[in-house]
Amino acid sequence: MLDDSLKTQLAAYLERLQHPVELLASLDGSEASTELRQLLDTLASLSPKISLGEQADERTPSFLIRRAGAPEVAVRFAGIPLGHEFTSLVLALLQVGGHPPKVEQELLDAARALDADLHFETYYSLSCQNCPDVVQALNLLAVLNPRVSHVAIDGALFQQEVEAREVMAVPAVFLNGEPFGSGRMELAQVLAKLDVNAEARAAEKLRAKAPFDVLVVGGGPAGAAAAIYAARKGIRTGLVAERFGGQVLDTLAIENLVAVAETEGPKLAAAFEQNVRHYEVDVMNLQRAEGLVPAGEDGLLEVKLASGVSLKARSLVLAPGARWRTMDVPGEEIYRNRGVAFCPHCDGPLFKGKRVAVIGGGNSGVEAAIDLAGIVAHVTLLEFDARLRADEVLQRKLRSLPNVRVITQAQTTEVTGDGQRVNGLVYRDRASGESHRLELEGVFVQIGLLPNTEWLKGSLALSPRGEIVIDERGQTSLPGVFAAGDATTVPYKQIVISMGAGATAALSAFDYLIRQGSPAAAGAAVATSGG
Structure with a gap:
């Protein structure tokens, strides 16, 4: 089930376990139970801190990952979490075993502060690239808070349950037996839905931000490249995105990226975000742009967000990307996620x-x-x-x-x-x-795709297809505003082209700031004049 190379890598990861972990399996005589038993036997053989036992459960095959001596620290998988969920399995083992998660302290504190009994159930499919984000977020929530529990359920294996609950799209999350959410969610989004004051606190933090030299709108390949190229110039750079990664998160196999023979969308998106955060970029995720205001007497452009907050900047790089095009026929929206x-x-x-x-x-x-x-x-x-x-x-x-x-x-x-x-x-x-x-x-x-540019109508020139009109430098019809990626008139919608266009737009924005006499840009230009 796991090849020798993967076993070696997994054994190295499991050395990070700080507490003993129990795997308690609910099995029967089915083929799926046999496969699950093989997987659990392998896991137990890779670390002396992992023990294997049995525990009956309403779902079979399934297994509980529990910290020895602390039964409240536990998560459950119903099914065999391989495919895209194998990473979720490894993280669950490490986190139940006490290995600290790589999550902002503010989110960890908010998760621990939840004061209610919350039982989550997530239906996933092994081929879903968005499901692991939800499974991992809720698993971590269950590890952090003893009043939270979570079971991740393979919908293909529990087909009758899926049909009874009318689950027709994954990931699908239920909270205390009632629908909670569908689609990709990160821990911050889950907490925001649970904490009614979270959105107000986030808005207050945004409201206090000083103007940026370059503000990038969009977190896909174009936006990530633009943010990195701007930040490398030593100027104040911000990136605001509805979801970091954009359409790349919905892409399964990527085989035409020049640097690697093959990768997957979520992995590439994670690499983008890690690289962006390596630089001094102020990343503001889970924020939707809803309006653009040209520069006023203060020379600052303004981006209005759905939260009611506005961000200001001396220059902008717009990379809002695109979304799936719909048929716009009767019944399509009514039965979305229901067939x-x-x-x-x-x-x-x-x-x-x-x-x-x-x-x-x-x-x-x-x-x-x-x-x-x-x-x-x-x-x-x-x-x-x-x-x-x-x-x-x-x-x-x-x-x-x-x-x-x-x-x-x-x-x-x-x-x-x-x-x-x-x-x-x-x-x-x-x-x-x-x-x-x-x-x-x-x-x-x-x-096909539809550009996410409705919020820009009336602010700058758009093509008949709704794409942002740009020149070879990424300049739009509005001074100081540049654009890149799938939302523009660039003829080919490809990841590698978006990355190059993002870099072009950022360099053009930097050049614009220098010519406008921006002190920060002028200082950065002197510092980087060697190449």
Whole structure:
């Protein structure tokens, strides 16, 4: 189950355990229980501080990770946490075993201060790249606070439970038996939902910040690169983002990044954030920009946030990125996360043995159909144009699959449901004009991206597609404001291009500050004049 190299690495990590840890398994005669037993035997063999025992639980197979002598310090996994959740397993072992987490002290204090009995349940899938953030946040919360408990549940393994609770997208979190949240969440977001005063305290801290020389809006590849290049100039740099990592967090495999042969989106996003924080960048995460005000008499640009706070800066680099484009048809929003999904890697396992549709015949759509065909009973791919637009190698693979049907010249007009979940969709044949209905349980939308620029309308020039218009230096139509990444008119939307564009925009902003006579920029220019 774990190769020798991984065992060696894991044994080195487990040397950090400060307290003995008990693994208490609930097993039966199933194949999954046998696999889990093998995993737990391996873990116990890698450290003298890990012991293995049994304890009956309502979910089988499952296991409790408990600190010996301190039963209140514990977390539970229902299933076999491999795949993307293997890191969650390792962190849970270390944290239950007393190894200190790499989390801001303010968040640790807030977690320990929670004064209520909170039982969390998180449904995940092993192929979901966003699920580990939620699982790890809630596991840590359970370790820090004896009144908090958490069980992470593999939705594909506990299919009946998933259907009974109508979980159709992961990660899905329940608190004391009631829905708490869905989608990627960090510890700060969980605490903010639990503590009604957290948002007000965060806003007060933002309100007290002095103006920045460069303020970067966006935490994706373009924003991270811009922040690093600006900070290296020795000027006051801030980065505000709704979620650090942006669309990269939703990307499973990345195989075209020049520096590495292969990586995954969440790992790359974590590397971006670690590098940005290495420099003196004031990172303000989980903050959504809602307005841009041109410079006034004080020469400062203003970014308005959803929290009601405004941040000011002498120059801006806008890198708000993009989001999944929706079909904008009746039923789509009603059944979002109830059969309408946008991430086949995350939610695909929840549709095992069912019939689904994929909307979109580009690379993303065809790749989604190929991946889903190995999980679901049948896939229908609908493409608006007369032919698929995906690379030929992907189309050949798609055509080889027996449980996939391709319909071209199909315009989806409605997603239907029974009030609780999707039960079909209606499409119009663009050649004949006739309408047809497909009976199915899931719809995966893969029709491209939409720039996150609605908040910029009226402030600077946007293209007809809503992209920020820039020149070769990243300059926008507003003096002192530069832009980079997928939200701009740059012709190719690629991670490596966004990183380069972010660097360009930051250097252009620095040049702008020098020409405006900014003392900080002028001083930095002298200090870095050697290269």
